Amino acid sequence: MRNISDLIEQYLKQMLQESPEGAVEIQRNDLADRFSCVPSQINYVISTRFTMEKGYMVESKRGGGGYIRIKRVDLPSLNAIQFHIHQTIGECVDQSAAEGLIYQMEEAALVSRREANMLRAAISRDTIALKLPLRDEIRARLLKSMLISLLAR
Secondary structure, eight states, rough: OOOHHHHHHHHHHHHHOTTTEEEEEEEHHHHHHHEEEEEEEEEHHHHHHHHHTEEEEEEEEETTTTTTEEOOOOOOHHHHHHHHHHHHHOOOHHHHHHHHHHHHHHHTTOOOHHHHHHHHHOOOTTTOOTTTTHHHHHHHHHHHHHHHHHHHH
16 A cells, blocks of 8 residues: 555646646645644645756745645757756756656656666665765766767667
8 A cells, every 4th residue: 555645746746747737736624634644744745746956946935825736847859858957966966866867767668667676776875885975976977878878869
């Protein structure tokens, strides 16, 4: 059985997919009521599963008529994707940011689930068992090279 965070994430992604604008506005309390959870659970899901690294932009307005707006940021072309890879990764990248980029590529169907799992295994801190900052530098080089090779197919 899936946990409440998974259900909330799935619900929000379904709403995003059905939205013609590729964006949704929600009220945290309404969503918390819908899933019978505390509003901080909604905050947790949004802050961990709808990040910029994963291809989402989140805006919020506090107050009585406040809302949270989630927008999917699409990667339009191969050149733009390669630019995005170089910008996101840079000369070094930590494991969390690297996994976020892999997640974004998988969500956009640019890499398969199998390829994403292989990428995650290759860039893991357990695989690259070196001290920082060398580990993050090698991770960046590996990830850039692998992603560009996969996307050039």
